[in-house]
Amino acid sequence: MERGFESLFRESEIFANREVLSPHYIPEHLLFRDRQIQEIENAVTPSLRGERGRNVFIYGQTGTGKTSCMKYVVEQIKRLPMVKAEISYINCRVYNSRYRVLSKIASDHIPLYAKRGYGVIDIYEKMISWVEEEGRMLIAILDEIDIIKDLDDLVYTLTRANSDMKSGGITIIGISNKASFKEDLDPRSLSTLYENELAFPPYDSQELSAIVSDRVKSGFKPGVVDPSCINLVAAIAAKESGDARLALKILSRAGEISEEKSLKRVGPEEVRTAAKQAEEEIAYELINMLPENEKLIVYAIAVMTVNGSRYKRLSDGDDSFVLSGEIYNRYASIAESLGKGVKSSRLYRRYIADLNMQGIILSYESGKGVRGHTKLIKLAYNSARVKNIIEKSLFNEKEAEAKAGENVQEPKEE
DNA sequence: CCTCCACAGGAAGCGCAGGAGT
């Protein structure tokens, strides 16, 4: 499997424009989202005229186009001349507290703003005077808003800011992939955030087909992708909850596979292989982003459930659950054997709540059949897969080899 | 019925990092 750098510069026989297949690519026209784009624009237009816009809450599962639509609208606004609105796009996975969000807004717009040393109140006042000084209209886009730890405080602070300011204003656009998150929100922040509610339903397989074939046209060389592949990709992604991002990932992976095999075409076989790899890649990205302690906890759960957990089962007969307390013990011994500090059980429970919120684990109250008040926990992903991923990233090569032992897998690129 | 188990999750506080003010 020799591979020189030349291959990187040689023109691809498969792809015409790889960019088109990336999840960050925003097409000229977003299919099946005209209504949503229109609604976002309606909510935002007052801001462009110097009046306060309406807050919007956007929700829908991953890969339904929420972020893409939002970025599309932001691009449109940026192209308009003479517009007063200032935009802050905030990824709440990174800026996950009131302090960090306010701090991000300030550093986005106020020059020479230092990141630390100011308290919340200082930042608040700086932000307000900046907005007031020219009657600015700030649009704060909070992507993955459900991850913010003290969201109620943040929303309160921002609404408070709106009433404190003599001129200018702040519009909040919240984006979340959980519709249920609405329920555990303070009623006051709820009414603020939900001035406008906007749902992004999953794409059905016909819509996915249209999206896929659209990208095939501009992303691949003509005639490379077998027509049957378009529906196949769409069908796979539709089954997995209508995720367009997954569809595109499968598509580009299939292209890469054909390229590696020096094929001239992309056929159903490549698509099926790609589908398997794409799923793994998505899990990999998600898990690799976790902080070390959470990785260790997830690893403990994966190890315990990899061969099914002979333990507790829920009424529905699912047997892959483990008890919270047992996970903690396992986590503690794993951490210790790796020479890492073992965190307190209280902090562990915080991590569990966090992982649950991120949808990486599923946890339920133990209910009948278990002594005491505890939680039954399972992974939202395939245990064996998760175990492999973490072993690769957590241990150094030698330890990983020793641990992996007999189950050898071919090395993955990158 | 009471007691105990095995946790859940709130409250308070501690040490640290790192900027501001002097």
Place this chain on the structure above:
DNA sequence: ACTCCTGCGCTTCCTGTGGAGG
């Protein structure tokens, strides 16, 4: 250089809770 703040990760201590065991 120093003191003063503030946020953050973390621990300690605590009260609450649902079901099992006696």
